[in-house]
Amino acid sequence: MKRLLPLMAGMALVLSACGREDLSALNPQGPVARQQLELMKISIGIMSLVVLVVFTICIYVLIRYRRRKGDNSIPKQVEGNHKLEIIWTVIPIILLIILGVPTISTVFGLSKDYSNDPNALKVKVTAHQYWWEFEYPDLGITTAQELVVPTGKKIQFELTTADVKHSFWIPSIGGKMDNNDGLTNKMYLEFDKEGVYRGKCAELCGPSHSLMDFKAKAVDQASFDRWVAAIKAPVEMPKDEAVKAAFQNKCLTCHAIGETSTGSSAPNLTGIGSRLTVGGILYNDEAPVVDNLIKWITDPQKVKPGNMMPKAQDLELTDAELKGIAEYLANNKLEY
Amino acid sequence: MAAHAHTVKRYRGLMDWLTTVDHKKIGILYLIAGGLFFLIGGLEAILIRIQLIKPMNNFVSADTFNELITMHGTTMIFLAAMPLLFALMNAVIPLQIGARDVAFPFLNALGFWTFFFGGLLLNISWFTGHVPDAGWTSYVPLASPTYSEGAGVDYYVLGLQIAGIGTLLGGINFMATIINMRAPGMSFMRMPMFTWTIFITSALIVFAFPVLTVGLVALMFDRLFFANFFETAAGGSGVLWEHIFWVFGHPEVYILILPAFGIISEVVSTFSRKRLFGYSSMVFATVLIAFLGFMVWAHHMFTTGLGPVANALFSIATMLIAVPTGIKIFNWLFTLWGGSIRFTAASLFGIGFIPTFVMGGVTGVMLASAPADYQYHDTYFVVAHFHYVIVGGLMFGIFAGMFYWWPKMFGRLLNETLGKITFFTFFIGFHLTFFVQHFLGLLGMPRRVWTYLDGQGLNGMNLISTIGAILMGIATIVMLINIAVTSLKRPNAANDPWEDGRTLEWSIPSPPPEYNFKQIPLVRGYDAWWKEKMEGKKAMTPAEPPGPIHMPSPSILPFFMSVGLFISGFGFIYDKLFLAIGGLAVTLICMLLRSVFDDHGFHIEEHEQEKGVTA
Numbered sequence: 001m002k003r004l005l006p007l008m009a010g011m012a013l014v015l016s017a018c019g020r021e022d023l024s025a026l027n028p029q030g031p032v033a034r035q036q037l038e039l040m041k042i043s044i045g046i047m048s049l050v051v052l053v054v055f056t057i058c059i060y061v062l063i064r065y066r067r068r069k070g071d072n073s074i075p076k077q078v079e080g081n082h083k084l085e086i087i088w089t090v091i092p093i094i095l096l097i098i099l100g101v102p103t104i105s106t107v108f109g110l111s112k113d114y115s116n117d118p119n120a121l122k123v124k125v126t127a128h129q130y131w132w133e134f135e136y137p138d139l140g141i142t143t144a145q146e147l148v149v150p151t152g153k154k155i156q157f158e159l160t161t162a163d164v165k166h167s168f169w170i171p172s173i174g175g176k177m178d179n180n181d182g183l184t185n186k187m188y189l190e191f192d193k194e195g196v197y198r199g200k201c202a203e204l205c206g207p208s209h210s211l212m213d214f215k216a217k218a219v220d221q222a223s224f225d226r227w228v229a230a231i232k233a234p235v236e237m238p239k240d241e242a243v244k245a246a247f248q249n250k251c252l253t254c255h256a257i258g259e260t261s262t263g264s265s266a267p268n269l270t271g272i273g274s275r276l277t278v279g280g281i282l283y284n285d286e287a288p289v290v291d292n293l294i295k296w297i298t299d300p301q302k303v304k305p306g307n308m309m310p311k312a313q314d315l316e317l318t319d320a321e322l323k324g325i326a327e328y329l330a331n332n333k334l335e336y
Numbered sequence: 337m338a339a340h341a342h343t344v345k346r347y348r349g350l351m352d353w354l355t356t357v358d359h360k361k362i363g364i365l366y367l368i369a370g371g372l373f374f375l376i377g378g379l380e381a382i383l384i385r386i387q388l389i390k391p392m393n394n395f396v397s398a399d400t401f402n403e404l405i406t407m408h409g410t411t412m413i414f415l416a417a418m419p420l421l422f423a424l425m426n427a428v429i430p431l432q433i434g435a436r437d438v439a440f441p442f443l444n445a446l447g448f449w450t451f452f453f454g455g456l457l458l459n460i461s462w463f464t465g466h467v468p469d470a471g472w473t474s475y476v477p478l479a480s481p482t483y484s485e486g487a488g489v490d491y492y493v494l495g496l497q498i499a500g501i502g503t504l505l506g507g508i509n510f511m512a513t514i515i516n517m518r519a520p521g522m523s524f525m526r527m528p529m530f531t532w533t534i535f536i537t538s539a540l541i542v543f544a545f546p547v548l549t550v551g552l553v554a555l556m557f558d559r560l561f562f563a564n565f566f567e568t569a570a571g572g573s574g575v576l577w578e579h580i581f582w583v584f585g586h587p588e589v590y591i592l593i594l595p596a597f598g599i600i601s602e603v604v605s606t607f608s609r610k611r612l613f614g615y616s617s618m619v620f621a622t623v624l625i626a627f628l629g630f631m632v633w634a635h636h637m638f639t640t641g642l643g644p645v646a647n648a649l650f651s652i653a654t655m656l657i658a659v660p661t662g663i664k665i666f667n668w669l670f671t672l673w674g675g676s677i678r679f680t681a682a683s684l685f686g687i688g689f690i691p692t693f694v695m696g697g698v699t700g701v702m703l704a705s706a707p708a709d710y711q712y713h714d715t716y717f718v719v720a721h722f723h724y725v726i727v728g729g730l731m732f733g734i735f736a737g738m739f740y741w742w743p744k745m746f747g748r749l750l751n752e753t754l755g756k757i758t759f760f761t762f763f764i765g766f767h768l769t770f771f772v773q774h775f776l777g778l779l780g781m782p783r784r785v786w787t788y789l790d791g792q793g794l795n796g797m798n799l800i801s802t803i804g805a806i807l808m809g810i811a812t813i814v815m816l817i818n819i820a821v822t823s824l825k826r827p828n829a830a831n832d833p834w835e836d837g838r839t840l841e842w843s844i845p846s847p848p849p850e851y852n853f854k855q856i857p858l859v860r861g862y863d864a865w866w867k868e869k870m871e872g873k874k875a876m877t878p879a880e881p882p883g884p885i886h887m888p889s890p891s892i893l894p895f896f897m898s899v900g901l902f903i904s905g906f907g908f909i910y911d912k913l914f915l916a917i918g919g920l921a922v923t924l925i926c927m928l929l930r931s932v933f934d935d936h937g938f939h940i941e942e943h944e945q946e947k948g949v950t951a
Contacts, residue, residue, distance in 0.1 A: 024778065025778045036708050078610070089659060175708075180641065200780065202714040
């Protein structure tokens with residue numbers, strides 16, 4: 001223990017302000033995560049104190065009272081000490097009150113429901129194995145994998161699932177809430193800085209649980225309004241007739257793009273070309289969108305094992321059709 | 337008395353072990369079986385850590401990974417930790433309270449065999465290719481027939497159901513034993529601390545395990561007979577399973593840790609040559625922890641969406657547990673204070689437990705704060721927390737107990753040098769593995785992830801964690817070598833090999849004879865044996881004259897009853913009605929045989945006792 005103490009203290013220091021700005025709960029980028037970090041700081045403070053006291057006493061007694069060679073004396077057999085016992089009952093209770101009061105006020109504070117607040121934006125999040133559907137009921141739009149929100153507004157989420165239990169988590173913006181089967185959970189978050197934040201599924205939901213990432217993109221109100229207008233605009237089908245036929249017959253049976261089809265058993269594709277990732281985990285700044293799309297469509301199981309999308313081969317897509325569809329989707333961009 | 341047989345068929349070799357109802361031998365069986373499952377669970381852990389050694393690793397597939405985490409958790413909790421505790425309970429409790437056996441020796445054997453065959457059934461899943469993969473919590477809908485097709489989760493349901501029977505029987509048995517079979521003079525407030533914790537643990541088992549049984553029956557009906565307990569679409573509720581699981585699951589945590597508290601109390605007191613500080617407050621704290629343990633299950637469900645009132649109440653209730661736990665920690669420290677501390681492998685594990693468990697305890701309080709838990713929940717922070725309490729707490733306790741009571745169980749002292757190597761390797765490996773995981777969680781790594789993307793700042797700490805896990809593996813191998821080396825030596829342990837023994841088990845030979853106490857001792861105070869030693873006595877004062885000793889007869893029925901359940905489990909899993917009914921029939925016939933043929937046991941006469949019948 002002695003050897004570990006400085007190591008731990010050092011590590012705590014190094015790591016306390018560390019972690020990616022878009023991912024770490026220790027590096028909060030929104031008021032909800034900041035409140036939660038405040039609570040963590042109070043509890044870490046109190047707990048460090050406790051740990052310090054215990055470690056000090058522990059190390060002291062081990063050195064002071066170790067048995068010397070040839071020592072056969074019998075130490076005094078102490079039954080207990082009422083004063084001491086009262087002290088170490090009362091002090092923890094006081095420490096817990098110090099932690100308990102802000103805990104309760106934050107529990108109630110964070111449970112506020114902004115559903116009826118005209119200034120708040122409502123988003124319905126439906127989790128699927130292994131992707132996220134974001135519906136804006138008041139705006140009449142649906143998107144997937146990339147949540148776009150305006151800054152400075154309360155975002156009121158309604159969380160549910162289409163299959164198994166998932167959990168919606170954007171660590172640097174706020175804590176998680178479960179997407180339960182047959183129930184709707186409510187939670188609000190607020191983004192006060194523009195940026196892209198990484199979101200994750202936090203509840204074991206099958207083989208690709210670890211790959212069920214999404215992005216939350218916070219933009220200013222004007223940009224958000226442009227995005228809403230862009231996503232509502234009609235979408236052109238592929239120019240090439242063969243590609244168009246393949247796309248309509250093989251993709252749009254499950255997916256939706258623009259106003260065509262109401263397919264919600266697979267992610268909505270509108271504006272997929274301007275998203276930051278394909279499938280939540282193939283980053284478009286690491287490889288061109290087209291390549292990522294081809295990689296995904298060719299064998300989705302290789303990227304996310306256990307997902308519902310069939311291979312290109314099983315869909316009988318020719319190479320030309322596959323390439324055509326990928327290029328068409330890559331060029332399906334939203335300006336905002 | 338004339339009706340009782342005075343001779344009994346004595347078995348040798350394997351048959352002796354299959355038929356034994358002797359608590360000491362059953363303790364050894366639990367140790368071997370629990371140890372075996374511990375190695376399997378440990379191997380699974382190593383494979384998990386190898387997969388996570390670097391980002392986007394492909395050492396095992398995503399499916400296999402989920403099977404590994406599910407089986408690791410289930411095996412370690414139900415098939416390693418619990419049986420290893422039962423091993424120590426069986427080996428020690430009757431000796432500590434001055435009894436000749438447990439209250440129901442036949443039930444004791446039955447408990448072991450049902451646990452063993454339940455565990456076997458669960459682990460056979462690896463060979464059939466249908467392995468449970470919905471996590472050790474098996475949350476529905478993931479564990480429902482819709483999303484977990486195939487027999488995987490069926491193995492979980494039936495294996496745990498059968499193993500759970502064994503645990504429940506054990507709980508009932510030890511409760512009855514401790515209430516009824518204490519030697520004259522041993523009042524409740526003179527019981528050794530380990531006995532107290534086992535008493536409370538048994539009560540927890542009796543109240544908590546039936547909840548698991550009910551939950552598993554409901555899940556089994558959902559999976560095998562298309563019932564709708566947890567099918568939301570048909571009016572069931574998935575959240576109901578979460579409640580059932582944690583109403584059992586949280587007390588289960590205390591079922592695991594309270595015995596470790598007991599072991600630590602014994603070890604710390606013995607090796608500091610001092611009476612346990614604040615004995616009565618220790619007892620009170622144990623009872624209080626057990627009571628509060630039933631009031632806090634929903635802190636596992638803060639993010640389920642129970643609402644602010646429930647979250648606030650369960651936050652506060654959970655924080656309250658820190659108070660009695662703190663009392664215990666300081667009582668141990670003040671037992672050491674002013675003592676004469678001897679460093680052995682047992683006491684190192686006992687002392688190493690204190691700071692390690694405190695670290696697990698403080699993260700527990702941090703988790704209790706619901707809004708902060710929205711960040712911690714289901715991340716590596718939680719993984720770090722519960723490994724600190726279960727490995728750093730419970731496993732350190734079990735190691736301490738094994739080194740401490742090994743001479744009493746086997747008549748040989750484990751090698752101290754190898755023991756100390758085990759301690760230091762395990763201790764360093766443990767902190768290396770799990771300390772960094774707190775930060776992994778806070779930096780955004782959810783738990784139960786098969787892999788993680790590169791460039792998220794998680795690589796370095798995952799590597800450290802894997803290195804630590806390998807060190808723990810090495811420590812376990814050293815422990816196995818120690819056991820092998822020791823078992824080759826001649827029995828060398830004195831009655832009181834640590835010389836500072838305080839409780840009754842150290843007043844009799846190591847290992848004790850079949851009947852434990854030739855004459856039941858008279859207990860004249862707390863730390864009964866220490867009291868006699870301090871007054872210069874070489875043996876306990878007997879509470880009865882010498883005479884024939886009544887013993888229970890060995891029986892093969894518990895073994896066959898469990899085999900019947902095992903076969904029946906297979907029948908249910910693979911939808912073979914004749915196997916399911918046939919297996920149950922075997923069990924029921926054994927029960928009938930047990931009921932119609934009276935067996936009053938036998939007596940060991942005085943002249944036989946002189947020959948020294950050994951266990």
